[in-house]
Amino acid sequence: MMVLGGIGFTAPWLLVALLVLPILWLILRAVPPAPIRRRFPGVALLLGLSDDETVSDRTPWWLLLLRMLAVAAIILGLAGPVLNPQADQAQGDGPLLIVLDGSWAGATHWPEQTRAIEAQLTRAARAERTVGFIALTRPEAPVFQSADVWRTRLAGFSPSPWQPSPADVAKTIEAIEGLGDFDTLWFSDALDYEGRDRVLEALQARGSVEVYQTAANVLAIAPAVYENNVINLMVSRAAAGLPREVVIQAEGRDPAGNARILATANASFEASDTVATAELSLPSELRARITGFAIAGQRSAGAIALVDDALRRREVALIGSDNAQEGLQLLSPLHYIEQALEPTADLIDGSITDVLPANPDVIVLADVATLSEAEAAPLLEWIDQGGMLVRFAGPRVAASDISRFDEDPLMPVRLRAGGRSVGGAMSWGEPKSLDTFKDTSPFFGLSIPDDVVVTAQVVAQPDPTLANRVIAALSDGTPLVTRKVVGQGQIVLFHVTATAEWSTLPLSGLFVQMLERLAVSSAAASPDAGDLEGTTWTPLRVMDGYGVLSDAGNLPGVDGAALVSEPAGIALQPGIYGNAERRLARNAFGANDALTPASWPLDVPVRGIAVAPEQPVAGWLLSLSILLLLADVVASLALSGRLLRRSNATAAAFLIALPLVGFGLPADAQSEADEFALAATSEVSLAHIITGNPRVDEIAAAGLQGLSDTLFFRTSIEPAPATAVDLERDELAFFPFLYWPVTPDQPRPSAEAYIKLNDYLRSGGLILFDTRDADIASFGAASPNGRKLQDLAAALAIPPLEPLPGDHVLTRTFYLLQDFPGRHNSRDVWVEAAPPNAEQIEGMPFRNLNDGVTPVVIGGNDWAAAWAVRSDGAPMVPIGRGYSGDRQRELASRFGVNLIMHVLTGNYKSDQVHVPALLDRLGQ
Numbered sequence: 001m002m003v004l005g006g007i008g009f010t011a012p013w014l015l016v017a018l019l020v021l022p023i024l025w026l027i028l029r030a031v032p033p034a035p036i037r038r039r040f041p042g043v044a045l046l047l048g049l050s051d052d053e054t055v056s057d058r059t060p061w062w063l064l065l066l067r068m069l070a071v072a073a074i075i076l077g078l079a080g081p082v083l084n085p086q087a088d089q090a091q092g093d094g095p096l097l098i099v100l101d102g103s104w105a106g107a108t109h110w111p112e113q114t115r116a117i118e119a120q121l122t123r124a125a126r127a128e129r130t131v132g133f134i135a136l137t138r139p140e141a142p143v144f145q146s147a148d149v150w151r152t153r154l155a156g157f158s159p160s161p162w163q164p165s166p167a168d169v170a171k172t173i174e175a176i177e178g179l180g181d182f183d184t185l186w187f188s189d190a191l192d193y194e195g196r197d198r199v200l201e202a203l204q205a206r207g208s209v210e211v212y213q214t215a216a217n218v219l220a221i222a223p224a225v226y227e228n229n230v231i232n233l234m235v236s237r238a239a240a241g242l243p244r245e246v247v248i249q250a251e252g253r254d255p256a257g258n259a260r261i262l263a264t265a266n267a268s269f270e271a272s273d274t275v276a277t278a279e280l281s282l283p284s285e286l287r288a289r290i291t292g293f294a295i296a297g298q299r300s301a302g303a304i305a306l307v308d309d310a311l312r313r314r315e316v317a318l319i320g321s322d323n324a325q326e327g328l329q330l331l332s333p334l335h336y337i338e339q340a341l342e343p344t345a346d347l348i349d350g351s352i353t354d355v356l357p358a359n360p361d362v363i364v365l366a367d368v369a370t371l372s373e374a375e376a377a378p379l380l381e382w383i384d385q386g387g388m389l390v391r392f393a394g395p396r397v398a399a400s401d402i403s404r405f406d407e408d409p410l411m412p413v414r415l416r417a418g419g420r421s422v423g424g425a426m427s428w429g430e431p432k433s434l435d436t437f438k439d440t441s442p443f444f445g446l447s448i449p450d451d452v453v454v455t456a457q458v459v460a461q462p463d464p465t466l467a468n469r470v471i472a473a474l475s476d477g478t479p480l481v482t483r484k485v486v487g488q489g490q491i492v493l494f495h496v497t498a499t500a501e502w503s504t505l506p507l508s509g510l511f512v513q514m515l516e517r518l519a520v521s522s523a524a525a526s527p528d529a530g531d532l533e534g535t536t537w538t539p540l541r542v543m544d545g546y547g548v549l550s551d552a553g554n555l556p557g558v559d560g561a562a563l564v565s566e567p568a569g570i571a572l573q574p575g576i577y578g579n580a581e582r583r584l585a586r587n588a589f590g591a592n593d594a595l596t597p598a599s600w601p602l603d604v605p606v607r608g609i610a611v612a613p614e615q616p617v618a619g620w621l622l623s624l625s626i627l628l629l630l631a632d633v634v635a636s637l638a639l640s641g642r643l644l645r646r647s648n649a650t651a652a653a654f655l656i657a658l659p660l661v662g663f664g665l666p667a668d669a670q671s672e673a674d675e676f677a678l679a680a681t682s683e684v685s686l687a688h689i690i691t692g693n694p695r696v697d698e699i700a701a702a703g704l705q706g707l708s709d710t711l712f713f714r715t716s717i718e719p720a721p722a723t724a725v726d727l728e729r730d731e732l733a734f735f736p737f738l739y740w741p742v743t744p745d746q747p748r749p750s751a752e753a754y755i756k757l758n759d760y761l762r763s764g765g766l767i768l769f770d771t772r773d774a775d776i777a778s779f780g781a782a783s784p785n786g787r788k789l790q791d792l793a794a795a796l797a798i799p800p801l802e803p804l805p806g807d808h809v810l811t812r813t814f815y816l817l818q819d820f821p822g823r824h825n826s827r828d829v830w831v832e833a834a835p836p837n838a839e840q841i842e843g844m845p846f847r848n849l850n851d852g853v854t855p856v857v858i859g860g861n862d863w864a865a866a867w868a869v870r871s872d873g874a875p876m877v878p879i880g881r882g883y884s885g886d887r888q889r890e891l892a893s894r895f896g897v898n899l900i901m902h903v904l905t906g907n908y909k910s911d912q913v914h915v916p917a918l919l920d921r922l923g924q
Contacts, residue, residue: 007081007617014079021068063635070628077621095130095144095182096120099203100157102135104588106189107159107300107545109214109609113187116212116609118154120185121147132182133157136164136199138570139172142179156713159545161301161588162568169195176202187609188213191238192596200604211606213598217241219295220302220589221248226287226311231280233293233305235267238595244269247296248278252289257881262286264296274595284346288312294547299872301574301588304547308576308585309519316341316520317348317355320366320498321396333366333394336506337498340515351375356382362520363387366498367394369402371410380409384487390520391491392498393458404461412469412484412491414461431455432474434505437534441471442517442579443481445534445560449508454480456502457495472514481514492518519582527584532560537584540883542575547588548874549575551886683720686900687735688864690724691746696772697724700741702876703864707896710867714897715814717904727753732760736903738767741864742792744784754795761797761855766903769793771860774824785860798856802833810854813901815894822861822892823879830858853903866892 098117100106106113124131125147132142133150137160164172176199184203190213203209218238225232233248250263263286267276282290290311295303318341320333332338341347345362348355352375355363363379368391371379383389389410391397403411431453437443460466460479471492472481483492496503505511513531537560539552558572563586568574574588600606686708688700704722711717725738727749732738738760749757761767769792771785804810804820808831811817820829832854866889868876879885879892 007083014075017075018072021072024071025064025068060639063632063639066628066632066635070625070632073621073625073628077618077625079618081617081621083615083617093127093129094207095132095180096124096147097132097134097142097144097179097182097184097203097206098150099184099186099199100133100135101164101187101189101191102137102157102160102545103163103189103191104159104161104301104545104547105163105191105218105220106187106214107547108298108303109216110159110545112214113212113609114154114157117187118151121151121154125151132179134172134175135160136168136172137162139168139175141175144182152718159300161543161545161547161574163189163191163193164195165567165569166194167567168569169193169199172199173202176206179206181207183207184209186211188598189218190214190216190598191218192598196598200601204604209604211600211604212609213606214609218302218595218597219246219298220300220593220595221293221295221305222589222591222593223305223585223587224293224307224311225591226313229281231282231287231311233265233267233278233280235269235276235278235295236589236595237269237274237276238597240272240274241269243271246276248280249294249296250280250282250290251294252286252291253881254289258878262290284313284315299546301543301545301547304543304588306543306549306574306576306585306587308583314345314362314520315348315358315360316345316362316364317350317358317360318364318366319350319352319355319368321368321394333392333498334364335499336511337364337366337392340506340512341520344516345520352379359387361388362390364390364392364498364520366392367396369396369400376410380486383410383489383491386488388489388518388520389491390518391493393493393495393502394497398458407463409486410491412482412493413466413479414463416459416461432476432478434480435473435475435477437472439534442535443472443514445530445532446510446513446517447530447533449510452504452508452510454496454503454505460495527564529561529565532564535560535579537563537577537579539573540576540578540583542573543588546872548872551883551890684717684904685720685723685735686737686739687723687725688739688741690726691741691743693743693746696741696743699868699877700724700739700864702868702870704739704867706867706869706876707893707900709869709873710893710897711900715901717900727756732756732765733763736765737900738765739864740767740769740792742769742771742785742789744788746788746792748791758797764853765855766853766899767856768863768899769856769858770822770863771858772823772862772865773860774826774862783860789858796856800833801830801856801858804829804831805834810857810898810902813898813905815898817891817894817898819891820859820861820895821866821888822859822863822895823865823877824861825888826859826861828859829861830856832856857899861892863892863896867896 098120121131129147130144131147131150132144134140134142135157184207186200186203186209188211200209220236222234222236235246235248237244245266245268248265248267249261250265252260252262254260254262263280263282265278265280267278269276290307292307293305318334318337338347348358348360352363352371356378359382363382379389391411397415401417402408403413403415404417405414407414433450433453434448436448437446454474457474457478457480460470460482466479466482469482469484470479471483472479474480479495481492481494483490496505498506500507516527516531536557538557539555541549542552542555543549552575555573558577562572563577563584566572568586568588572586574586577584577586686704688697688704690697691700701722701724708719708722711719723735725732725735757767769789771783771789773783773785806818810831819825819827865877866879870876875889879889
């Protein structure tokens, strides 16, 4: 590209034709030739007469100028002028590698970065350069392809919720070393990380390198810490700068389960600060609902601090024996438990009947032997609903008959009479130490101090279930801690006292760690690798680069030590992890992490990502030339006196109106129809019927866009943006699928619209009628939407219908489904009824149903609301609560994929069922 006066030209050699303009000017001035003037007396007889046709003796200068401008516009237009030309790296020759940091630090400005990359791809395509991509957070060997191919795939790129690790850097360098020479455009996230300089050296060894990065300061928030009844929050920025205040939002769910901003706090940066802090004091009920903290205005995983059980202090009710002998017992049986739990839990005192209405998380009974029926029954019901009962043995338990013959419902095992102690009838030669915790124990991986010994205990009766209930044992194999699951809760028994009378366990740090592993208390701080050694944590929800949580699906479990010590990556994604006892948050930005701005060598040019897009103006110049030539025709007719004739005036009017038609002004319906047809037929496009209700139409459009995105990422279908269809105006034949949300007040289509609808149904199109009423009356007839559907469908050529059978092709076109939920979860979906002779072929699980595509699908599950996404990709409408809601949304997306695959493939899946019969007919 050549740049002249700030305008680039893709074909500058055509500008040589401008040199011909002076010659053309002379030729036009010479035609027609000037007349020779001679005096002739007889001309006086012609005075006063008018001539219908006149010929100018000379071409007027303004007409010559008009013609010259028209020719110049044609030449300039053919030369390919471009505004905002960028003469940069992409204008070289040879392969071009685009490198992305691809971390969460660039997520907030990802749209601007994508536009900058697209501009570079446009220039590379014009220069006919092959392009390769490599993201340092997901390094793979780059494949050099046409820039136009990469431009179609650009929408599939997204930031990762982690930064490049040393392993990612090593893999990137290895991939680069296997390539030849190339130039590099590096789109940086403006943060430094280990190994970035080594990647730069490897790239500079292959060719020139240019860096593009935003000038905005990167912000991140560290995990929240709860201390002294206050939530401490810390926000970091990469570089010091002007004083700045950021707003931190506490996100969570209200009592109805809807996502809300529960509280806000302000953190202020001074000019020289890179760290700002804030405090937030909330009641325990509100604090328990918080799911995370976010920096307002930032859209990245680093700007989100997920919350786990460490922020929510558990409520623990402590109940001890009330007949301690004052002279023989120096400490309360609850003293050591209080000391262990007070920093990390809210303690409740009182009797069982007093604390149960408060619904604590844990109830601790210290040497409490028997309970009355009025206490035992509600306590057992509380455990069945998810409570945890932790019991400690003691002299009262050892002397009682509790759980001696039959297992007590509030005990995990049966007990022997008396106890076992040093010097007793069942005596040990010396105090016993603890055995190593087994891998099935929640205490697995905890180190056992040498000074922890047991001198007495209550002994469990041998039982077939005993081995499965022992979670801690002594060195001789006798149980120390046993556990039993009751409904959704559990009962745990320490076979020693909660004091130092029978063992030194309550005096050790192991005692506190064991209570934390049992989720009796909340961890006061983030656990280290040693605390989680030997545990396995299952990912529950994972976070993407924008900070949006989603279901973890079938991701494998993670070793506990690696969860807190290893860098985040594909195998260890930020999110919420859990085991049987508690949840743990792995954030993109940790408590010990720091933000360091990226600095580049002086020989590496660094540019901003706010690149003005190139604007081709060839079309405008060619259009201008046409207008000037038409004006020349009109002016020539006027000068010759022919413009006033009726036929010529009509022709001139037509020429004046022609540009308006050619340029597609909104007033021209034909041009609009052509544009609509081109947009609808260029790619597969899903469409929805306009109802006239703005909110319903908005959700319908967002729903089809969400379904299109799902199809793009999960199938080979790449739909165009969703289209809104006006039944009275638009052609329906362009769309394979129409979504028709039914509202009570939408107008009834005209007769002409019904003709188009019936033609559409007969020609293979499919309409999904959605009454959005959860099918409350089995087909929705009793609801206003259902009655409206009957009115709308009365004039349509709809075949007989039946509830969707379990062996219909819709249940297996892409996913195997038996439920078809949307925002609602009704099973009733109606499709074209199977033919009477539909039979199941021997050895095949499906009948020959609907040889073609069912023309209509009717239901009331509000599928568009379940598919709908906002512009940032997040769900628009909340569906259910927690995992069940996410699962329902996933099934709705799968039903949408099956529906579109059914429309596009017809009876393909059904034909596969009949392959044996077809081969048999062919004699194979």
